[in-house]
Amino acid sequence: MNGTTDVAKAFSFKEFGDAFVGFFASLKLAILLMITLAILSTVGTVIQQGEQPQVYIKEYGETAYWWLTKLGITDIYHQWWFSSVLVLLCINSLTCFHQRFPAIWRSIRQDKVHVTVPFIQNLKRSTVLTLGADRQKVTETLALAFADRGYHVLFNKGEQDTTVYATKGIMGRVAAHIAHLSVTVIIVGGLLGNVIGFRDFGVCLEGQTYHIPQGNFDLHVDKFWIDYYENGAVKSYNSTLTVIDQGQPSVTKTITVNDPLVYKGIWFYQSSYGDSWDRVEKARIVVKDKATDKVVGEAILDWEKEATLKDLGLKLQLTDFVADFGFDSKDRRVYSKTVEHENPAIKLAITESNQALPAPWIFYNYPDLFEIQGSKYKFELTGYLTKKFTGLQITKDPGVMFVWIGSTMLVVGVMLSAMIYHRRVWAKVVPNATGVTVYMGGTAYKGQIDFDREFERVTERVKAAAPTV
Amino acid sequence: MFRSLFLFDVTFWLYLAAVVLYFGYLAASRSLLQPAVAGHPAETTDEGSWAETLGLLATWVTFFGLIVNGMALGTRAYERMQLSGTFAPWSNQFEAMAYVSFATIAGYLLLELKYKIKAIGAFVVSIGFIAMGAASLLPYRYQTAEPLVPALNSYWIYIHVSITLTSYAAFAMAGGLGVMYLLKERAERRGMAPNSIYATFPSLEKIDELGYKAVMVGFPLLAFGTILGAMWANYAWGGYWSWDPKETWALIVWLIYGAYIHARMNRGWEGHRAAVYQIFGLLMVVFCFWGVNFLLSGLHAYA
Numbered sequence: 110m111n112g113t114t115d116v117a118k119a120f121s122f123k124e125f126g127d128a129f130v131g132f133f134a135s136l137k138l139a140i141l142l143m144i145t146l147a148i149l150s151t152v153g154t155v156i157q158q159g160e161q162p163q164v165y166i167k168e169y170g171e172t173a174y175w176w177l178t179k180l181g182i183t184d185i186y187h188q189w190w191f192s193s194v195l196v197l198l199c200i201n202s203l204t205c206f207h208q209r210f211p212a213i214w215r216s217i218r219q220d221k222v223h224v225t226v227p228f229i230q231n232l233k234r235s236t237v238l239t240l241g242a243d244r245q246k247v248t249e250t251l252a253l254a255f256a257d258r259g260y261h262v263l264f265n266k267g268e269q270d271t272t273v274y275a276t277k278g279i280m281g282r283v284a285a286h287i288a289h290l291s292v293t294v295i296i297v298g299g300l301l302g303n304v305i306g307f308r309d310f311g312v313c314l315e316g317q318t319y320h321i322p323q324g325n326f327d328l329h330v331d332k333f334w335i336d337y338y339e340n341g342a343v344k345s346y347n348s349t350l351t352v353i354d355q356g357q358p359s360v361t362k363t364i365t366v367n368d369p370l371v372y373k374g375i376w377f378y379q380s381s382y383g384d385s386w387d388r389v390e391k392a393r394i395v396v397k398d399k400a401t402d403k404v405v406g407e408a409i410l411d412w413e414k415e416a417t418l419k420d421l422g423l424k425l426q427l428t429d430f431v432a433d434f435g436f437d438s439k440d441r442r443v444y445s446k447t448v449e450h451e452n453p454a455i456k457l458a459i460t461e462s463n464q465a466l467p468a469p470w471i472f473y474n475y476p477d478l479f480e481i482q483g484s485k486y487k488f489e490l491t492g493y494l495t496k497k498f499t500g501l502q503i504t505k506d507p508g509v510m511f512v513w514i515g516s517t518m519l520v521v522g523v524m525l526s527a528m529i530y531h532r533r534v535w536a537k538v539v540p541n542a543t544g545v546t547v548y549m550g551g552t553a554y555k556g557q558i559d560f561d562r563e564f565e566r567v568t569e570r571v572k573a574a575a576p577t578v
Numbered sequence: 579m580f581r582s583l584f585l586f587d588v589t590f591w592l593y594l595a596a597v598v599l600y601f602g603y604l605a606a607s608r609s610l611l612q613p614a615v616a617g618h619p620a621e622t623t624d625e626g627s628w629a630e631t632l633g634l635l636a637t638w639v640t641f642f643g644l645i646v647n648g649m650a651l652g653t654r655a656y657e658r659m660q661l662s663g664t665f666a667p668w669s670n671q672f673e674a675m676a677y678v679s680f681a682t683i684a685g686y687l688l689l690e691l692k693y694k695i696k697a698i699g700a701f702v703v704s705i706g707f708i709a710m711g712a713a714s715l716l717p718y719r720y721q722t723a724e725p726l727v728p729a730l731n732s733y734w735i736y737i738h739v740s741i742t743l744t745s746y747a748a749f750a751m752a753g754g755l756g757v758m759y760l761l762k763e764r765a766e767r768r769g770m771a772p773n774s775i776y777a778t779f780p781s782l783e784k785i786d787e788l789g790y791k792a793v794m795v796g797f798p799l800l801a802f803g804t805i806l807g808a809m810w811a812n813y814a815w816g817g818y819w820s821w822d823p824k825e826t827w828a829l830i831v832w833l834i835y836g837a838y839i840h841a842r843m844n845r846g847w848e849g850h851r852a853a854v855y856q857i858f859g860l861l862m863v864v865f866c867f868w869g870v871n872f873l874l875s876g877l878h879a880y881a
Contacts, residue, residue, distance in 0.1 A: 140837045147833040154823040154830075154874055186821045299819070308817070338662060338725045345728045367732035367814045378816040502816040512818060516805040523801050527794040555794070558693075558787045 134204040142198045149194065153185040195296050202289035210286050213279065222265040222274040224535050226548050232535070233557075234564050235550030242575030244271055244540045247547060250574040251275075251536050254567045260534070270539040275551075281529030282554065288522030291515045298511025306506040312498050314385060318353065323505060324373045327353040331361070333382060333499040346379050348499040374505055381500030386432035386445045388412055392455050392493040394471075396421060396486050405486070412496070415458075421486070422462050429456035430493075434472065443470065455490055530556035534564070547571065582657055583721060585650030586676055590714055592643030593679070593707035599636035600700040606632050608775045633696045640683060640703055647680045647710075654723060662725035666735045671871060672721040674743055675713030678867075681747035682706040685795075689751075689788070697779045698788070701754040709750070712868075734810035742803030742828070746863050748796030749835070753860025755789035759853035786849050789856050790842060797835050804828045823874040827866040834859055 132138065156177065157164065165174040165183060181188040229235055240247055248271045252262045255275035265272040313319060318329045331349040338344045351361040352372045362370045370377040389412060396406040396418065406418050410427040417424050434454045435446035443456075453473045459466045461484055469481050469488075476489045534551030549568070553560035606629035654673060655665040668677040686702040689695075714721075726735070758779060765776035779785065807825060808818040819825065838855050841847040847855075 136840055136843055139840050143833040143837040143840070147830045147837075150826050150830050150833075153821065154826050154870070158821060340725070342725050343728060344662075344725065345731060366728040367734070367810075369813060369816075376816070378814075380816060504816055506817070509812065509818060512808070516808070520798065520802045520805055523798040527798045556787075556791070558784060558791075 130204050130208055133200050134208040135201075138197075139201050139205070142194060142201055146194050146198070149185060149191055152182060156182055156185075158186065159184055199293040199296050202292045206286050206289050213282050213286070217279055217283075220263070220274060220276060220533075222263045222535075223267070223272050224274075224537075226537055226539075229535050229537060229548045229550035232550035233552045234561060235548070236564075236568055238547040238549070238568065238572065239541075239544070240547060240571070240575040241544040244538050244545055247538050247545050247571065247575055248273060250571050251538070251547070251549075251567070254570045255534065258563060258567070260532075270537050273534075273536040273538065275534045275536075276532065278529040278531045278554075281526045282531050284522045284525030284529065286522070287518050288526060291518035291522055294515030294518060295512055296515075298508040298513075298515055300508065301511060302506040302508030306508060307504070308506075309503040310380065311501045311503055312383075313348075313501055314388070314496065314498050321375065321503065323503075324375045326355075326359075326373065328377070329353055329358075330499060333497050335382070346382055346499075348379055348501070350377060350501075374507070376502075376504045376506075378502040378504065379499065380502040382497055383448065383500065384432070384450060384495035385498045386448045386450075387430060388496050389427070389430045389455070390494040390496045392427050392430075393491050394425060394457070395489045395491050396423070397489065399480075399485055399487055402487075423486070424460035425488075426458040427455055428458050428468060430454070434470070450495070453490075453493070455493070457488060459484065459488070461485070530554055530560070532556075532560055532563075534567075544575070582650050582654040582723075585646055585653055586710075586714065586721075589643055589647040589650055589676070589679075590707075590710045592639060592646055593683070593703065593710055596636055596640040596643055596703050597700065597707050599632055599639055600696070600703055603629055603632040603636050603696055604700055604775050604778055607778045636696065636699060636703075637687070637690065640699065641687060644680065644683045644687065647676065647683065651677060651680060658723050661723055664726055664731060664735070666739065668739045668743060669726055669730065669735065670720060670724070671868075672713050672716050673723075674739065674867075675709050675716075677740065677743050678747050678750070679706040679709040679713070681744045682709065682750050685747055685751055685792075693780075693784075693788070695780045695784075698755065698758065698785075701758045702751050705750045705754045729814050732810065732814065734806065734813070738803060738806040738810050741799055741806060745796040745799035745803055746867055748792050748799060749831075749860055749863045752789045752792035752796065752856045753863075755785055755792060756853040756856030756860070759785045759789065759849070760857075763850060763853070782849065786852060789852065793835055793838060793856065793859070797832070797839060800828065800832050800835070804832060823870050824866070827862075827870050831859070831862050831866050834862055 157168075160183070162174065165177060169177065177183050181190075185191055230237075248264070251273050252264070252275075255262050255273075258277075260275035260277045263274045265274070307323060311319060313328075313330045315330055315333055318327050320327050329351040331351055333346075333348045335346055336344040345365045347363050347365050349361065349363045350370050352359050352370075360370070360372055364370045364377060364379045366379050369379070391412070392410050394408045394410060395404055396408070397403060398405050406421050406423070408416050408418055408425055410416050410425055412427055415424055415426040429443070430453070431443060431445040432453050433446040433449055433451040435444050436442070437444060454470045456468050456470055458468045459481070464483075466481060466483055469479055471488055471490045472478050473490045473493070477487075481488065531554035532551065534549065536547055536549040539546045539548070549564075551560070551564060651667040651673070654667040654676075658667065658669065659665045668674045683703065683706040686699060686706070689702075690699060759782060762776045762779045762782060762785065765774055766782070770776050780788075804825065807828070811820065811825070812818040815822075838847075838852070838859065841855075842852065
């Protein structure tokens, strides 16, 4: 490899780079990407996302479902091609910044003051005035008129003429580029959250302590309850949680739907609630005499607490509960088939005349299913008070800070660029036999009406200050 | 409850009256136009004072409607406070619609004050009136001030909802201006008679520019409102973005107007195309505001 090819290579790199930047910085690509993103997002709202297969099959049929999953339309927002559009949007806004911002920056520092008359006359808005006053006076009037309107005014006094340059609102264009940069900051924040954040869901019971491995601390659920409005509608769901860090209670907070607990960057949200499927608060047991089928006693049992019915010589204890009775014959184990209270049953430990009987399962729906051997009585489960669980969402998202920084940039950028319009006016004051000729012209980056009005007012003010010839 | 519903009713009739007056103003001022100065009202004659009176009346009736609209929202806020301890008078579809018409009309009156163009009133006040009318067509159970469900019971509702709805109002104004542009453009193409109603409209350039301005008000507001929604979601739903249909549609609408703003950097996207696009944008906003609530399910389905 010799020097010449190196030079040639470097040159072609630059050419390639320019072509690359030119393509990616283009307005057309920006518009295309935004419309593409809008269309893809629309598809995602029309076809439900992340549902069970049967939902799609019922709606669209099996063949269509096969295609939907094949194309990834059932989870459109997490497809590589969707993310690619987002990445392209980042590249687009960044290259646009790279290509256009330096010129704006230069314009802030130093703008072109001296221009030619044809340049002025080619501007979007221009006029020619012939006035009967001297160069100095007209220049001053012009400068004052613009300065009063918040313009920054510069002069270039030449031999033949004076050029006045007035500008304001360049910050509007700077702001637009802040908004461009914000797109990348927000998307980076989103990706970061996806990669190093997590989102878990926990079903938690009152009085229990749970270990949170991601934060290496424990969470104790003190209480869960629901508040109601006067008309019976739900006002709020509340859970009181205590963080136990290294064996010591450190924070206690009552969380509600809009008010999570944050500890060591981990957020605990009140997300759902429900009836527990493996325990109850209380159960009501009616005791009947086997022989007469008459009710002889009743007991309300607290969970796992022994209760005594003295006159019947009974001790009862509620030891287990399942919401939807199921029996695993292999392991000889009772379990709850679902979380629904379809077939609730309790296990009752019975001590009759100081003798423990084999603990039977008693079914809410089938009171007469089993006869209890060695007992004078029948036991019926006539009701129970469910124990509520609280559903907590446990989330950590380190990207969220980036998202908020980006969002702030976006809002500030877009607001300022919508409110502040970049305007530039040049006026050339050329002396002639009777006074001066003023060539004045200007452009507004946006907001033409307001600019036209401003231009008009300045023109009138200059005319008023000096007699028109 | 009935007090605010009564005031909402009064608002509806006042806006209707205002729309009629604005059209009356258009009709009255068109006969003044003389061939030589098409597009510019002639010097005041007897008929001129007629038009002037109608125009003045239209503005005042609109203003009065706005006051009553504001009072209705205020009364509703008070009623909410009594019922459930929160006051945001934009807590359901009906109230949101009433608020959008309030914002649209307020925006229009500011525009009229600044640019002194009354002809636009016929179109923009119509949109405010339609919003109010559509609200009053909602079933009664949507119109009452039910207490807020837990997810909505938050301070965020005050700022997120009001800002987003204000952006809708700005887009509504842009859409109205788009319709006006197309009507005037068609009339000009067909060789408009000098005393045509369209001659009273502002110039095409001006309508175009005002439409753009309205979008430039709505666009940042929608960005701000959506981001506030994301912040709220981060507290209430356990994440700032869940691709819920409503938030996705807010993004879609925002992207659509983002494309519009970028397209306008090119000369070819002014005028006719921009006007068509503004109307298309408004239809998308209407879907985001109404369609999503009634056709798509999701986390925002509170109504």
